[in-house]
Amino acid sequence: MANKLDPMDLKQIITLHLDGYSNRKIASTLSISRNTVNTYMQLFTASEYSLEQLLSFEALQLSELFSSVTLVDTQRHNELMLYFETVNKARNHPGFTFLYHYNQYAETAKNPYGYTQFMEHYNRKYKQERGSMKLEHEPGKEMYIDFAGKKLSYVDKHTGEIIPVEVFVSILPNSQYTYVEACASQKKEDLIQCCINALHFYGGVPLAIVSDNLKSAVSRSSKYEAQINRSFKDFASHYGCVVNPTRAYAPQDKALVENAVQLVYQRIYYPIREMTFFSLEELNQEIQTKLIKYNQLLFQRKEASRVELFQSVERQYLKNLPSSNYQIKDYKRAKVQKIGYVYFSPDKSYYSVPYRYIGHQTTIHYTNTTIEVYYNHLRIALHKRSALKGSYNTIKDHLSSTHQYYTSWSPEFFKKQAQLHGDNVVKCVERILDDVQYPEIGYKRVIGVIQLHKSYGSDRLEKACELALKENIVTYTQIKNILHHKMDLNQETIQQLNADTPHIPSHTNIRGASSYQ
Structure with a gap:
């Protein structure tokens, strides 16, 4: 059974009432229910005593007068x-x-x-008062994107290291249909991939993507005309939409997506706060599970959920997805070398271009699978990207050793240069050029071999090439190592190579072939 209110509380109610406090304010001051205060005030008024008289009573007397009242537990x-x-x-x-x-x-x-x-x-x-303003958004017009301020994390199961990750959030403002994904960083590659995943999650494309002034999306922020980076523009062009960054120093422009981030904290972050994940994939699986429930929650003042509003209203206003999947594209500047190749620094590899562009500056457009070389916005070469570091990737039609650009650079030219330092140097040059599919690929290697005479002299280079030929290790790196470690100056090594006798010395403990008959 509930306990009655303490007599001292009754006196406090009377005192505050006489001081002009309303019942609501009395309840707030004493931290008791307003209905309780209302009930007691009705009992006080109905009693045969005035409030002043009740206030003068002893606690026991008050308790007896209102003993039947049991309102507060x-x-x-x-x-x-x-x-x-x-x-x-x-x-x-x-x-x-x-x-x-x-x-x-x-x-x-x-x-x-x-x-x-x-x-x-x-x-x-803990009283808080907040104001809000309702904004109307056209269906299918925009998709707001941002990264959450708080990070999530997973544990590397091999090292035990806690790996923090970023959380991408997008929202269609009309239906407030939300997409959430954890990713490794806020770099443009991760941002673009998250946007791709969001568009495929929605199954369509809005007219514009509204982003915060993220470094991965905006090259230079401005209150009126921000510059979008080239990769993000290319992505938007592929999907037939535009990028519209929010204005700098205008927080009201991104209020909608920031509110979505706060809801993500509530519906996703908080429920998984005590869970442990061992990979980014595991974390995203749990996020998607919570996201489905979040999008299915009914709005408090609408008889529909986010997903229902999206399917019934906003979905039809989105443009169709393109037929081909977008591949993230990036760009590098490169000068065409004299041998007819551009150097691709991310993979430290080389790709051929038509010889007429030798000496010109080009732009390399690359994805995970392709390499495109452009000169003045004209594509001059297309290659399949090679996973092999340091490789030479050649299209035969690009090279022409008989052309005027190659009159000085040819196999005969390098043999003549090698002849100045000895016959063995010539043989090494020939071997290097024979080991490559196209002589142009070997030009830089034989130049490196011939240039070793500047550091070590022609005589030592000749001896080093002789050793390399006898050991069948004719490469620039091996010849350089022979000179660096002074192996060409070791007479015993040279005599052993010149002799026909085996390098293993005679010994009584060594059995011959007769022992195995």
Whole structure:
């Protein structure tokens, strides 16, 4: 049975009433229910004593007068107040909601308050007033994107290291249909891939993508005309939409997506805060599970969820996805070398271009699978990207050793240069050129061999080439190592190579072939 209100509380109610406090303000001041104050004030008024007389009574006398009133369960109330301490400590955690904590309270309490009373008791101590403005958004017009300010993480199961990850959030403002994905970084490659995944999640393309002034999307921010980086423009062009960054120093432009981020904290971050993940894939699987539930939640003042509004209204206004999947493209500048190749620095490899562009500056457009070389916006070469580091990738029609650009660079030219330093140097040059499919590929290698005479002299280069030929290790690196380690100056090594006798010395413990008959 509930306990009656303490007589001292009754005196406090009377005192505050005489001081001009309203019943609501009395309830807030004493942290008790307004209905309780209303009931007691009705009892005071109905009694045969004035308020001043009641105030002068002893506590025992007041208790006897109102002994039949049992409105407040002190134990129940104290239990709630103690739980509020836990709730208040979690207020600053991303994703905090009162509903989440109320559900936990209702599951554990023997006689829980309803949600309305739960919030009323809490707001007596922690009162907040917020204003809002409703904005109307045309369906299918925009997709807002941003990265959440708070990161998630997973544990590397091999090292135990905690790996922080970024969280990408996109929203269609009309239906508020939301997409969330964890990714490794905010770099443009990750941003573009997340946008691609978001568009495929929605199954269509809006007219514009509205981004914050992210470095991965905007080359130079401006309040009126920001510059979009080339890769992001190329992505938008492929999907037939435009990129419209928010204005710098105008936080109201991104209020919608930031509100979506706050809801993501509540519906996704908070429920998974105590879970441990061992890969980015595991984390994204859990995010998608929570995201489905989030998009299916009914709006408080609408009889529909985000996904229902999207399917019934906004989906039809989105443009169709292109038939081919977009591949993230990036760009590099490169000068065509004299041998007719451009150097692709990310892979440290070479790709051929038509010989007439030798000496010209070009732009390399590359994806994970292709290499395109452009000169003045004209594509002059297309290659399949090679995964082999340091490789030479050649289209035969690009090379022409008989052309005037190659009159000085030819196999005969390099043999004549090698002849100045000895016959063995010539043989090494011939061997290097014979080992490549196209002589142009070997030109830089034989130049490196011939140039070694500047550091070590022609005589040592000749001896080093002789050793390389006898050991069948004719490469620029091996010849350089012979000279560096002075192996060409070791007479014993040279004699062993010149002799026909085996390099293993005679010994009594060594058995001959007769021992194995």
